[in-house]
Amino acid sequence: MPSFQAKTPSANAVPAAQYDAIIIGAGMSGMYQLYRLRLLGMSVRVFESGGDVGGTWYWNRYPGARFDSESYSYGYSFSEELLKEWEWQEHFSAQPETLRYLNFVADKFDLRSDIEFNCRVAKAAYDEALNCWTIDMDGGGRARARFLITAIGPLSASTMPNIDGVDSFQGAAFHTSAWPHEPVDFANKRVAVIGTGATAVQLIPEVAKTVGHLTVFQRRPNYCTPLHNRPIDDETQSGIKAGYAEIFEKCAKSYGGFIHDVDRRKALEVSPEEREAFFEKLYGEPGFGLWMGNFRDILVDQDANDTITQFVRRKIGERVTDPDVAEKLTPRDHGFGTRRVPMETGYYETYNQDNVLLVDINDSPIKRITPQGIETSDTRYEFDIIIYATGFDAITGAFDRIDIRGPGGQSLKEKWADGPKTYLGLQIEGFPNLLTLVGPHNAATFCNIPRCIEQNVDWVTDLMRYMKDNGVSRIVPTAQAQDEWTAHVHDSAARLLFTKVDSWFMGINSNLPGRQKRRFLLYAGGAPAYREKCNDVAANGYEGFEFG
Numbered sequence: 146m147p148s149f150q151a152k153t154p155s156a157n158a159v160p161a162a163q164y165d166a167i168i169i170g171a172g173m174s175g176m177y178q179l180y181r182l183r184l185l186g187m188s189v190r191v192f193e194s195g196g197d198v199g200g201t202w203y204w205n206r207y208p209g210a211r212f213d214s215e216s217y218s219y220g221y222s223f224s225e226e227l228l229k230e231w232e233w234q235e236h237f238s239a240q241p242e243t244l245r246y247l248n249f250v251a252d253k254f255d256l257r258s259d260i261e262f263n264c265r266v267a268k269a270a271y272d273e274a275l276n277c278w279t280i281d282m283d284g285g286g287r288a289r290a291r292f293l294i295t296a297i298g299p300l301s302a303s304t305m306p307n308i309d310g311v312d313s314f315q316g317a318a319f320h321t322s323a324w325p326h327e328p329v330d331f332a333n334k335r336v337a338v339i340g341t342g343a344t345a346v347q348l349i350p351e352v353a354k355t356v357g358h359l360t361v362f363q364r365r366p367n368y369c370t371p372l373h374n375r376p377i378d379d380e381t382q383s384g385i386k387a388g389y390a391e392i393f394e395k396c397a398k399s400y401g402g403f404i405h406d407v408d409r410r411k412a413l414e415v416s417p418e419e420r421e422a423f424f425e426k427l428y429g430e431p432g433f434g435l436w437m438g439n440f441r442d443i444l445v446d447q448d449a450n451d452t453i454t455q456f457v458r459r460k461i462g463e464r465v466t467d468p469d470v471a472e473k474l475t476p477r478d479h480g481f482g483t484r485r486v487p488m489e490t491g492y493y494e495t496y497n498q499d500n501v502l503l504v505d506i507n508d509s510p511i512k513r514i515t516p517q518g519i520e521t522s523d524t525r526y527e528f529d530i531i532i533y534a535t536g537f538d539a540i541t542g543a544f545d546r547i548d549i550r551g552p553g554g555q556s557l558k559e560k561w562a563d564g565p566k567t568y569l570g571l572q573i574e575g576f577p578n579l580l581t582l583v584g585p586h587n588a589a590t591f592c593n594i595p596r597c598i599e600q601n602v603d604w605v606t607d608l609m610r611y612m613k614d615n616g617v618s619r620i621v622p623t624a625q626a627q628d629e630w631t632a633h634v635h636d637s638a639a640r641l642l643f644t645k646v647d648s649w650f651m652g653i654n655s656n657l658p659g660r661q662k663r664r665f666l667l668y669a670g671g672a673p674a675y676r677e678k679c680n681d682v683a684a685n686g687y688e689g690f691e692f693g
């Protein structure tokens with residue numbers, strides 16, 4: 146087989162370690178890609194800015210952090226042995242257990258020997274003459290490879306709110322995605338949480354269990370629905386282990402890679418009583434059923450969506466004692482499911498506690514963070530701890546934080562300034578040999594993510610094998626293939642109601658300059674259609690790509 150090693154650069158070049166492939170990121174994606182490419186006999190090095198494996202589950206250690214995916218549907222499916230050996234303890238595992246799982250995987254397959262930790266990739270540049278990528282690390286260090294594979298995460302570039310005085314606060318302050326490794330004590334403390342997205346909805350009830358006083362600053366409420374987590378008993382454990390093949394098959398057939406799949410009926414086809422009973426059933430069941438397993442038109446038809454929206458609004462009103470607080474917690478500017486649905490455990494009841502206060506920052510905007518706390522237009526609050534649950538620059542943020550340059554120095558960030566353009570969400574015209582796992586326009590962005598990660602990685606691995614077998618070492622999509630895929634991404638999303646709403650699904654982040662215009666980031670055509678398209682492309686000799 147021909148080698149993938151890049152040609153040797155001239156003698157006066159900066160020395161760089163050389164590999165067949167470099168992977169950036171050691172989360173679920175990077176770990177599995179490393180495992181697969183090593184089996185192909187390629188030399189591979191992973192560069193990870195964190196101190197260990199796990200990605201999302203390494204960084205997000207805040208109290209309450211856990212899956213919204215069923216644990217047994219989230220783990221890797223590629224190894225029978227791993228499936229036999231690992232036992233999930235809860236239906237929706239908490240972060241410590243998931244991190245233990247990923248450490249177990251890293252140990253089992255000896256992944257760490259090919260990973261460099263505490264190593265942030267700052268730059269990546271493609272050299273046309275050598276047909277290779279050179280990466281430069283923050284604080285020095287350089288490496289080179291024929292292929293560059295990004296596994297940098299859809300939700301890994303955290304954002305802080307755009308508020309004056311953040312650095313002036315004299316108490317303790319934490320962003321949820323950079324939570325300390327030691328426990329934080331909230332007893333007798335005055336704590337502020339800024340943000341009410343999926344992370345905050347997990348965090349707030351946990352903090353409220355022991356806090357002295359908690360103040361939540363909310364800009365926009367979400368429709369949160371019950372997780373109904375519980376431990377996995379022995380009988381269920383045996384059923385899961387015996388039923389993995391069916392679980393993964395069910396996920397493979399479903400729109401979003403979950404064990405929940407849409408009901409084939411339309412919402413207005415059934416009687417109001419039948420609809421109500423169905424919503425009640427889903428609301429009482431674990432996981433994303435109300436969002437992913439509902440009538441097939443609730444996310445595309447406004448009248449259908451109104452039925453479930455009214456139902457969830459009513460539930461909020463029933464669970465929050467104070468009608469004014471309930472009203473503040475009820476979204477009025479979008480319908481259910483058109484933004485990320487946070488899963489909750491006692492979230493609404495938290496606001497019935499005497500020591501919990503909800504501040505709507507539309508009524509009293511935050512003016513600044515002060516050394517003692519937070520000043521709004523009408524009140525000065527004093528705090529011991531401020532928690533920023535302000536989320537991420539989703540999907541493209543981690544790309545923008547690396548200076549990625551194609552031939553002739555073309556910047557990827559500039560190329561994507563008006564929104565990403567890709568082929569299959571896996572490659573970009575003008576950027577040869579750059580492969581983007583869980584990148585924009587990839588089904589993994591709207592999926593029970595590991596199910597789509599495995600598809601992405603397997604596809605990239607098959608491509609590597611194909612290129613070796615055919616003696617080619619350069620691949621890049623044609624402009625036409627990219628234009629067609631990008632248009633398809635827009636078309637398949639356009640029918641969904643979420644495209645008419647501002648949220649991170651549409652690339653909106655009010656904390657970041659340049660993130661106020663809606664952009665198409667997700668592939669909403671469904672995981673099965675995406676997989677079929679990727680398979681067809683491969684079966685047709687990787688149509689849409691040019692090899693060299």
Ligand SMILES: Cc1cc2nc3c(=O)[nH]c(=O)nc-3n(C[C@H](O)[C@H](O)[C@H](O)COP(=O)(O)OP(=O)(O)OC[C@H]3O[C@@H](n4cnc5c(N)ncnc54)[C@H](O)[C@@H]3O)c2cc1C
Pocket residue numbers: 169170171172173174175192193194195199200201202203205210211212213214219264265266267296297298299300301344543546547582583592593594595598
């Ligand atoms: C709190 C939370 C809960 C979630 N729950 C679910 C869930 O229930 N179900 C679900 O499907 N998905 C969930 N997700 C999404 C989750 O991100 C994915 O499931 C999955 O972990 C993504 O894996 P990944 O390897 O692609 O990315 P990540 O896990 O984000 O890993 C990317 C890694 O790349 C590293 N990196 C990034 N840039 C650089 C750089 N320049 N140099 C070096 N290293 C870099 C990061 O440090 C990180 O370790 C959740 C996300 C969050 C934040």
